[in-house]
Amino acid sequence: MSSMTSASAQGLLCIMGSGETAPTMVKVHRSLISAVEEARGSQTLYNILDTPYGFQENADELSQRAQEYFQTSLNRRFEVASLRTVSQIGTVDQDSFYDKLTRSSYVFAGPGSPTYALRVWKDLELSSLLSKVLSSRRVVTFSSAAALTLGSYTLPVYEIYKAGEDLRWESGLGLLDKLFGRKIAVVPHYNNQEGGTHDTRYCYMGERRISVLERELPEDAFILGIDEHSGVIFDLKSQSIETVGIGLITIRRAGSSLQITPGTTMPISEFLNLHREEEAKGNLSPVNVANDEDKEVVDLIQRGEPLEEELLRLQGEFEEAIDAGNFLDAAKKILELEGTLKEWETDSLMSDINKRGRAQVRSMILRLGQTSTERVFDPSETIAPYVKFILEEREKARASKNFERSDQIRDLLTSLGIEVQDSPQGTSWSLKDAIVSSTVN
Structure with missing residues (x-):
């Protein structure tokens, strides 16, 4: 079909930038699950696609962590629709994958390698299978590496960022083209800051690389940038979009960008044509910043990684309690930090933040013990x-x-x-x- 309006699509397509198994996105998953359960009642089947990370030695662990996240945070049992290697194509494993996928009420895929996933999915007509899921009131949620595969063009992140290969686009699944009749390149991790001293925005590409890549896209294509711990939901039934999470959604074309803040809703047709209407203006500021409350949201999301911010906050409050001699409050901050790290354990893209958080807990315990001994027990x-x-x-x-x-x-x-x-x-x-x-x- 040339666009979604020519079909009786009823589903919800959610594209996340990252944080798919982090506390920040629980609310988003919950709203999607509520929608599908309202439509389908108890006839629900939840599945995780493990293909994007199927090449990793810890693939079983990644599946288990995702299952634990959904069970603990949302009280829902997710199964795994497994298809990890090309060698499984044409076997009973492929049949099982097809069966689970086509019967799923909620299809989820996340971290890994987009190009690896595409190699396995290449001959499966996966975009048609996902379109079938979305033809009724069901949910498809793709995040991180999986999100990269949805458009007409896919960024080979590992090959460029890690292996130094030439800048290029790979062919994507084309699901967005199939649904909307538009050529789109999805770029998650749009506001990534892991590089520290070097630019890792735009899914680790940085401004120099993304500018070159952008010029290689056809004139009618655009980049859909999704910040970390953020997402956009396409409601195919109501023909509307909603931006969710804590970051911005960016539409980038020909060197100009439009940024959309969380909580924005608009018709899909308007969303898809925003860049055409505004590119002449060179509007680089958020299009939905209308009041002080919205400005506070933008300030918040520009500060960086949510868990990093939480670690800094708790460290500061711990130091204040220690300086005031309030050792009970200091101990409470340690417990709060421990609980926060526990909540984030299932996040699939933790880098080294969790390790640093554990080291911070040990340091705080040592500091509390030393200080309380000196101040309380020195006669x-x-x-x-x-x-x-x-x-x-x-x-x-x-x-x-x-x-x-x-x-x-x-x-x-x-x-x-x-x-x-x-x-x-x-x-x-x-x-x-x-x-x-x-x-x-």
Whole structure:
């Protein structure tokens, strides 16, 4: 079909930039599941496609983590529609894959390699199978690597970013072309910041590379950029789109970009033609920033990785509690951090943030133990005024040549575990095994 309006499509297509198994996207999955269950009742089958990461040695673990995420966060059991290698084509594994996919109420695919997935899916007519799923009130959610495959053009991320191959586009599934009659290149991880000192925006391509790649697209094509922990839902029944998550959706063509903030809804036809209407204006600012509340959203999403921000917040609040001597609140911050890291365990693209978070927990526990020991259990601070008074009496005895009295006082303090040291600079004292000492001149 040339466009979705020529068919009786009823489904929901959700494209996510990342965070597909992170706490940030639970609300999005929940709304999609509610929609499909409202339409289909108990006749629901949820499936994860494992093809994009089928080449990885930990493919079983990735499937299990995704299943745990949906079970824990959404109380839904997701099965795995498995087709990991080209060698499975033409076997009973392919038959099982077809059966699960065509009966699915919710089809989910996420991280991995887009070009690897396309090699396996190449001869399966997967776009037709997904179109069939979307012909009724069912859901297809593709994120990260899987999202890259949906358009007419696919970015070979690993080959360019990791292996240094020439800049190019690969042929995609063409599902968006089939549904909307438009040639689109989906680019997730659009606001990626993992590079630190080098530009990894635009799915690790950076501005220089994406500019070159953009010029290689046909004149009527455009880039659909999706920020991390963000997404766009195409409701084929109501012919509308909704932007979800915490980041921006960007339509980029011929060097100009239009940015759409979270919570925006509009007809699909308007969404697909935004770049044509606005490209002459060179409008680079968000099109839905209408009030201070929206501006706060934009400020928030420009700050970076959500978990990174949470680690920084909790570290700051922990330090404040320590400085104030509020050790109970400090302990609560450690527990809160531990709980946050637990929530994020199933995120498929954690990089090293979770490891750093665990190291942060250990550091905070050590800091709390050291500080509380010094401040709460050091008796030197408590007895210092009394010891000072006694040593002043000893100094008076010595000044009056009453050395017997002076020695008695010293022996008394020694019997109490207080060691007295005389020197030309004065008299100092310390508790046996204590950290703090005091000097009386």
